[in-house]
Amino acid sequence: MGLDDRKLAVLRAIVEDYVATQEPVGSKALVERHQLGVSPATVRNDMAVLEEEGYIRQPHTSAGRVPTDRGYRLFVDRLSRVKPLSPAERRAIERFLVGAVDLDDVVHRTVRLLAQLTRQVAVVQYPSLARSKVRHLELVPISTTRLMVVMIADTGRVEQRLVELPAPVPADDVTDLRRLVNEKLVGSQLSETPPLVQALVDESAPHLRPAMTTLSTVLLETLVERHEERLALAGQANLTRGGLLDFQGSLRPILEALEEEVVLLKLIGETEPSTTRVLIGDENEFDNLRAASVVSTGYGPGSTIVGGLGVLGPTRMDYPGNIAMVRAVARYVGELLAQN
Amino acid sequence: MGLDDRKLAVLRAIVEDYVATQEPVGSKALVERHQLGVSPATVRNDMAVLEEEGYIRQPHTSAGRVPTDRGYRLFVDRLSRVKPLSPAERRAIERFLVGAVDLDDVVHRTVRLLAQLTRQVAVVQYPSLARSKVRHLELVPISTTRLMVVMIADTGRVEQRLVELPAPVPADDVTDLRRLVNEKLVGSQLSETPPLVQALVDESAPHLRPAMTTLSTVLLETLVERHEERLALAGQANLTRGGLLDFQGSLRPILEALEEEVVLLKLIGETEPSTTRVLIGDENEFDNLRAASVVSTGYGPGSTIVGGLGVLGPTRMDYPGNIAMVRAVARYVGELLAQN
């Protein structure tokens, strides 16, 4: 069990070399490229131990070693050194994000930026509605029995929904409805609205009741139950880098998983605030993504978290680099949101 | 040059068989599977002519024949018989589209439906802003110097944009601004707004001028110049069907092209109304998509066209089937939009 410093150094060297070359790394190449101060034979002995402990494995008898998921995990937890961003990368981030005109724009720019910087698939979750506060509710009459409800959240998200009213409602009543819902709901956290919405119905004047009832149902549906999470995705083409070696030859399962919003949300949806999360290989719960790793973190204005973002790629990825990028981008986006 | 009926029948048979089996088709197999009424030797003679004319080719000397892009073109133009949808498909379409609650929902359901039905990559363009009319403009004060402009179009699209005002504007003035822009712009086609927006500035009261000027600039920018086309995409995983045979082994260029909105818009953006367009192989203008074909059409409420939708796949695709599906889905979506 005792992994002394040199064995750890060997593991680190294996991970770094394998990530860089994408080829199983042998003992001789290792001592040549790293200053380990010992002979290949010694390294081989260390490798035998590392293999026994499950940190590396041999694709076939006469090949070099490749890290296992467990090996990557150890590497990420204890061996990787933080990789500071290059000035060029820093500049790229800034340049990319200035000039964004609205939330959609911010999210799209961010996801493309992340994909470009990390050369992986990037995912950005829109600010979660549950973590947003209502800034304004607008009711726009489409016809006498139809209303479009537009909700503007403080995070910049705008959601709309068509409401079919049970009976025609005159314009004045719409004005009243608008005033009422805004008075009650503006400023409140969306996850806490259900009782407020209920109260709305109870407190409204009798002639507004039927309309308000329908309206409240829709509000609850849109805002709470069918909690509308949205995502942006970019960089799928990066999956094809590294030939067909990664992902054991088939992109199929990966592409399928990427089409499932639920899956992506589980992967990058933030859990504990402000931690960067790394899921390696089968640590995630989806069979389709056994061969993939995910680096994700939360973002938001200031120290609050309103959504998640991250990248997905082969287990053989540059963890320190990607972690640094994901963090940096999240921080910049947070600052950007704070300005609004 | 004379392609008699039998030669055309041979071409049709080759296309159908190749699409079905994905393997070069030989003369013997052809006469066995189709009632051509002649011997393999005769078919071989016909094939020789078809090859000379550029409709089919041989991957290698001792292999069967494969249609060329030109062959598919002839097939699509003159040989394919319309393939009616199966009742199951018809039902799938209906079931898929009922219950859509807003435009986003409609578009997402549509694109997934198309991908599922055709087993190809599906693309749906949101109703084009240029073809929409303004239904309502809402100005929501974020702070005294910041306004969120929300535009609701008759096609259901909702666009928002943050406006930085040159000086604080009191709430009453915002109300005036709101009234003014709505009076002028509601009901007008977006492509025709520039003069109207200009007039807005000229006609507004002096104390509203500065704010209105900024506002009009943003409106013009958002609505006209940066003409915000949006797209939804689904079914990328379908690209991996047919192993790596299609797309000559690399999905890379295809995936890259699919990330470029501009490319997709050019492909499925409607041109002549109500035609179904088929682009085969290098008929499209993008190098990355030389190995792909696109079937697309316009859709919209009634007989007007507000956007395009379509599918993209290998040149070896079921053209009649895909054409039928694309048309059917477009028609259903049109009906759905007409109801709103």
Next chain:
DNA sequence: GCTGGCACTCGACTGTAGCGAGTGCCAGTC
């Protein structure tokens, strides 16, 4: 103008052999 027959082509597959990267083990050294 169609057909059967036939020689020919050439990719796909199989089996064999040699190469070499990389290993595990062991005896020897510090």
Next chain:
DNA sequence: GACTGGCACTCGCTACAGTCGAGTGCCAGC
């Protein structure tokens, strides 16, 4: 006791030769 050099061994990869067979082009005959 830890490290090292040496050595036999494994096994994937590549090259090469040989066989098979699907499919063709061509031609003589009906």
